[in-house]
Amino acid sequence: MYFKPSILLSFEEDGIGKGSGRSIPGFDLHEALMQCMDTIEKFGGHSMAVGITIQQDKFLDFREKFEQIAKKAHISEIIPVIQIDAKMDVKDINKEMVESLKQLEPFGEGNRMPVFVFKNLKIDSIRALSEGKHLKLSLKDNNTIISAIGFNLGNLAEEYRIGDKIDVVGVLEINSFNGEENLQINLKDVMRSL
Numbered sequence: 001m002y003f004k005p006s007i008l009l010s011f012e013e014d015g016i017g018k019g020s021g022r023s024i025p026g027f028d029l030h031e032a033l034m035q036c037m038d039t040i041e042k043f044g045g046h047s048m049a050v051g052i053t054i055q056q057d058k059f060l061d062f063r064e065k066f067e068q069i070a071k072k073a074h075i076s077e078i079i080p081v082i083q084i085d086a087k088m089d090v091k092d093i094n095k096e097m098v099e100s101l102k103q104l105e106p107f108g109e110g111n112r113m114p115v116f117v118f119k120n121l122k123i124d125s126i127r128a129l130s131e132g133k134h135l136k137l138s139l140k141d142n143n144t145i146i147s148a149i150g151f152n153l154g155n156l157a158e159e160y161r162i163g164d165k166i167d168v169v170g171v172l173e174i175n176s177f178n179g180e181e182n183l184q185i186n187l188k189d190v191m192r193s194l
Contacts (some may be wrong), residue, residue: 015056090141128157150187165193
């Protein structure tokens with residue numbers, strides 16, 4: 001949500017904290033921890049994910065050192081980039097095609113879910129869900145309508161109106177709810193059509 005490298009630790013009664021970290025493209029988390037070795041009990045992982053153990057009495061030193069490394073790396077200037085795999089038309093989406101994407105699993109760091117761009121869709125309905133946190137849309141391409149959900153994109157409900165033309169980027173999925181299955185786009189980003 002914040003597009004920042006993060007480490008989450010849990011301390012036990014014996015004063016040992018164990019946890020894990022996740023990074024963002026452009027910030028090597030493993031290299032950052034190498035620079036903090038004097039404050040860490042042990043760690044392992046790679047540039048995008050780590051496991052870590054820290055003594056509680058060294059935590060404040062670790063936090064200060066890690067935050068300084070992150071500031072020097074100018075992480076606030078790193079802009080998220082979405083890698084798009086293909087442009088698609090809504091009329092070409094069907095359940096069989098979406099199910100066939102499962103053959104590419106398991107998805108993870110080295111094998112991302114395919115991300116598609118859909119251009120010039122008309123907003124048929126739009127609303128915020130979960131007290132404004134998420135975005136729910138119905139999008140129309142000629143006579144074809146598809147649902148879209150944007151987790152943590154609820155703020156966009158105020159920026160767009162029914163009838164606006166937008167381009168969206170997301171992954172395709174089958175939403176199962178109350179025994180019904182519907183195709184939907186899980187949104188990663190939205191912008192006005194040019």
